[in-house]
Amino acid sequence: MNRNYELDTIEDNGIQKSPYHSEMEPVTKEERDAQVLARLGKKSVLERRFGFISILGFTCTILITWEGSLILFTTGLTNGGSAGLIYGYLLVWIGTIAVFTTMAELASMAPTAGGQYHWVSMLAPSSIRNFMSYIMGWLVICGWQAILAGGGYLSGTMIETLIQLNHADYVPHLWHGTLLFWATVVVAVFINTVTSSVLPKIESFILIIHVVGFFAVLIPVVYLAPNKASAHDVFTQFSNGGAWPTQGLSFFIGLVGNVFAMFGCDSAVHMAEEIKNAEVVVPWSMLTTTVLNGALGFGIVVAVLFVTTDITAALSSPTGLLGYPFMQIFYDATGSKAGASGMIAIIIIMDTAGTIAFLATASRLVWAFARDRGLPGWRFVSRLQSKTAIPILAVITTSSIACLIGLINIGSATAFNDVISLGVSSLYASYVITESFLLWRRCTGAIRMPTDFSNDTIEANQLVWGPFHLPGIFGIIVNAFAVVFGTIIFFFSFWPVATPVQAVHMNFSVLMTGSVVLFAIFYYVVWARKTYKGPIVEVTPYTMNNPSAVGSAK
Template sequence: MTAEFELTNGPLDGKGPGNSTSRVHDQEELGRVGKKEILKRRFGFLSILGFSCTILATWEGLLSTFTVPLENGGSAGTVYGFIVVWAGTISTLTTLAEMVSMAPTSGGQYHWVSMMSPKRCQKYLSYLTGWLIVIGWLSAFVSTAFLVATQIQGLIILNHPTFDATQWQAVLLYWATIAFAVFFNIVISTHLPKVESFVLILHIIGFFAIIIPLVCLGEKNSTHEVFTTFTNDGGFSSMGVSFLVGMMGSMFAFTGADAAVHMSEEIHNAARVVPQSIIASAFVNGALGFGMILSTLYTMTNFEEAIDSPTGYPFMQIFYMATGSKAGSTVMSAIVPIISAAGAVGSLASSSRMVWSFSRDRGLPGWRFFSQVNSQAIPRYSILVVTVFAILLGLIILGSEAVLNDVISLCVSALYSSYFISASLLLWKRCAGGIRPAGDHPIDVIVNTPGAPLAWGPFYVPGLLGIAVNAFSVAYLFIGVFFSFWPDVVDPTINTMNWAVVGTAGTCCISSIYYFVWGHRIYTGPIVEIEMN
């Protein structure tokens, strides 16, 4: 199918980065994949780079999940596992960058799956992928807010060891974090790009504010201890299995790689800027994360004391052991929940845009309601529905914190599954020669939608190198999805069992049942919204 189109988006304002030439180009890029421009483009390269970096929040995430690789891998496993995950993330983000350059829409993975899938399963695979992204981003938002809440409790315990932290207090702090994110996304949403640019600066300055006193004041372990000490506290049959299970901690720290993708329709020159920003964020965050890992491992002179910290977070105890000052370690530790709270703001933005986009394509119940935007082009109803579900999930803490941790693990299994499906299809299409150079089709011909020709965007890795990158991404993502369902110990109890497979499989089953009973009647994949000539 080929079709010409005309743009029908009203007057141009001719101001700043959104001048008439730029806006026409953005409209043409979006129109080529069959979409009208509805949201306003407020983000540039620096602001979306800050958005990507603070949602990935790799060095902050590593400190938050430090116990996972330490218990299954030890200090050496933590270092080498991070290197593997960093390489896999760069490869995965390069693959995602190629696809978003082809189709820079807020739908992201489900749009790409729809445009590359065989016709007989195009609608179903796209629908399933859309649901995986929705549940994955909801879990990412919940996990970020939950970590902020418990880290605040940890700071209180650090200064008042007799403080008895309760689950209802964690719930209130969790809800307060959600309210903070809602405020930025609804009340001052038009200023979100400026906020993200500022948080990028804080993300980098905060790293040095921690690492300098940590390295200068703390006692040091030997290089031999850091790079050769492996631990298998989970009791697995081999150190290799334990290493792969522990690697999930680093994978969690890199989760949210597609955050900027779902903001594509609010970014100037998205087909070029989004690939640049997400790849840059992988290198920036990876470098900061690796530096934080080495600094923390070198100054963690008492493994047992760090792991058994009453704060619940080993990094707080490590900071205290290094500085010998509660005030100093409190200031250093407080940087982590502050930046994580900013990450919650971005997580809500990305998850709400995904809900809005999937509703626009009639993939969710109530799609007419959730696909609406207000006068400022903000999808408030999508923001509110994500918020309501996040608030309700917080009630799980009152029943069992372990259950909520299982819900949190969905952000790895669900999002990585969506990456895996789309990356596998890109590899297949690429090897079959089904993607043409961008210049093969005029600007007024629809491409990269279901039934239309496939064409590369401005960014792609050519030749055999591109195939190798895609293949490595598929292999890495398969391992990530597989081990995201494993428990931390070989003989888990009900409380220590990893129930992520139930959440992921449950989402797939429920969405599949809904699709075959009702959804297939209204969901046809990404809708072509433009007017045809």
């Protein structure tokens, strides 16, 4: 990492010196956070409750990689088989590290709740800046809205399947899953509003469950399993259950399950205005989460494949037919419904915790875009609850939309799955576009180092590297690889899982994503271009000689 300057050097008296000017007077940590946000034209209005450990717990529960790898086991097994699942996981893990390393550079440069749409406004050519930023805002919001709906849906349907495992006479119905989905969202709303002040402590505790729960599942499954597959079978057997023309094509289609279990680390970005020392903590929490969760996920995938001697039987079991073959694998390994249920409960708890974090992330993003006048009803949605400094109206709006999306499941589970698949396609579109603009800017030398400034007046949203920065050719290679990998995932996120393609299992996410983009373009042309001028500059510029005077509200 570039260490030409150090932003997190704290003196014994709690005073921090800014790297931007060597002769300036020292500022406190709180003032430094306000300065960083002021450099982006924003006032600091949210309470900074999160530190490194609490936001690490937050991002780990967003990814829930080892849990998600089990939940989405079917996708990789169908297209790829055991060998395809393992090698596909490694490819996705490496690609995800590149994606979020690049995103970490952007987060360090501009740690704001707006994230991608704010970054695009900074990076894009001036002629298309507002338009591209606006489209990006809708893509990211719809992506996180879909992820929130998906998290609640998975919790609800896993509870259904757990009941079915223990009571063979239980017949699940689609509306059962919707009601349980709503219950999960209600819990998430309660945590994000009534107990919002202790959310960082909750996330720190969830981090412990995340790590301890991994061993609580891994050890019994491996130790108690009566039979184990051979290394040859696990690492060499591929499957083309989707009947695609080639095994290679099947392999790439099967990557999406691993992607779904490993993306969304930009959640920390959208919480940045509530994180202490965000320009340092956010990027390092993103990287730590990706490495830690990737390692845990790989361990659980390999372990479960070794104890699954009959993959076909797991997929065709009652729980497998409901989409969760890992539950049957747990039962087969332990020989105990009680033991299997306990391990399954850990995964359900973690998914519910993830839904809490999904709601927090989505609501902060909605609030930020409304603050910049990008949404209908922005005056209403952008209001903060005065006592807690929480965007409660954004929380209510986001959760209400998620509950309405849940109604789709009553009519068609396929249609609902197409809606939540919007999460992968929309977020990866935002990653690719944002990182492509960054690659262009860094290759043309448009991004300056803080040491380039002396007595300059710092205007809002100037392109200045943050403390987390991959220098030179190494940064360009990582950035370029992230763009290529993201493009591949975006392309294959639209493919159905099997041929021949019929309406019942067609992947309509391309229609969903296209509809979002077309609506955003239409609304921008007709109305939003009159009100949306990019991220609003709320504070006046300041000089490097007196950065503690961050300016007054415009």
